[in-house]
Amino acid sequence: MHAPYGYLHGLGIAAGFMLLVCLAAADAQVPVAPDARAIEAAKPAAMAQMLSLRDAFVKAAAGSGMACPIPPPAITLTDIPSYGNYDPDTNSLQTPIWELLKPEERALFYRLARQPSGGEPDEAAARREFEIGARRWVFIHEMGHWWQACRKVNDGRKPYAFEYEADRIAAAYWRETDPEVARHMQPIFHGLMEHAPNPVPSGKDTAAYFNDNYEKLGPTPAYIWFQSQMCDRAFAEKPPPSFLQTLRETGHP
Numbered sequence: 001m002h003a004p005y006g007y008l009h010g011l012g013i014a015a016g017f018m019l020l021v022c023l024a025a026a027d028a029q030v031p032v033a034p035d036a037r038a039i040e041a042a043k044p045a046a047m048a049q050m051l052s053l054r055d056a057f058v059k060a061a062a063g064s065g066m067a068c069p070i071p072p073p074a075i076t077l078t079d080i081p082s083y084g085n086y087d088p089d090t091n092s093l094q095t096p097i098w099e100l101l102k103p104e105e106r107a108l109f110y111r112l113a114r115q116p117s118g119g120e121p122d123e124a125a126a127r128r129e130f131e132i133g134a135r136r137w138v139f140i141h142e143m144g145h146w147w148q149a150c151r152k153v154n155d156g157r158k159p160y161a162f163e164y165e166a167d168r169i170a171a172a173y174w175r176e177t178d179p180e181v182a183r184h185m186q187p188i189f190h191g192l193m194e195h196a197p198n199p200v201p202s203g204k205d206t207a208a209y210f211n212d213n214y215e216k217l218g219p220t221p222a223y224i225w226f227q228s229q230m231c232d233r234a235f236a237e238k239p240p241p242s243f244l245q246t247l248r249e250t251g252h253p
């Protein structure tokens, strides 16, 4: 099942953001704490946006000609540390909104938004990082896991193939539907590849090492490196697969 992987895969992405934060030089401006009225005010539009994004993915996936026996996932707006999670047991997808983020979670996106010149980003810039990283990239990665559930390929999958497949679907989806998202995320993951130490022992295969050590890798810097490696590899595939190709190839070794 997806469950053993569900928590860790998203956390790896979140931790990736964390590492980028660690790479930043100085403290960002201190964001405000979540506000209950702001949260409630933001929810209707946020939910409509995510339902629209979900339905766009489902519609695009229907173009594969492959049937999905389960309905589109229910969407829950919540402050989830991994910035997104699909649960195949309940067919539900958790995704955050800016207003729900804790100050330390918002700070990550302020730091991601910092310009190379060192200028401090405003809230709009930080929210843009959040919208692209969490509510675009991670969300569609999670829809990739929904598609895996559709195709009944969750059981017995090796972690590397399972996660890489969702990243490959996300990369192809964004290349075709909104290339700016792909252009934005690719250098983030590539940067992590360059800055984080490669945890794979010399002579070992990356995927095999990840699979063999998956449970103990957990939310560690090594796990961050693997998630970045998978995203970087998905973006680097030549020729780039179409979105429908990635869907049709779901479940392949």
Ligand SMILES: [Zn+2]
Pocket: 009, 010, 141, 145, 163, 166
């Ligand atoms: Zn995942």
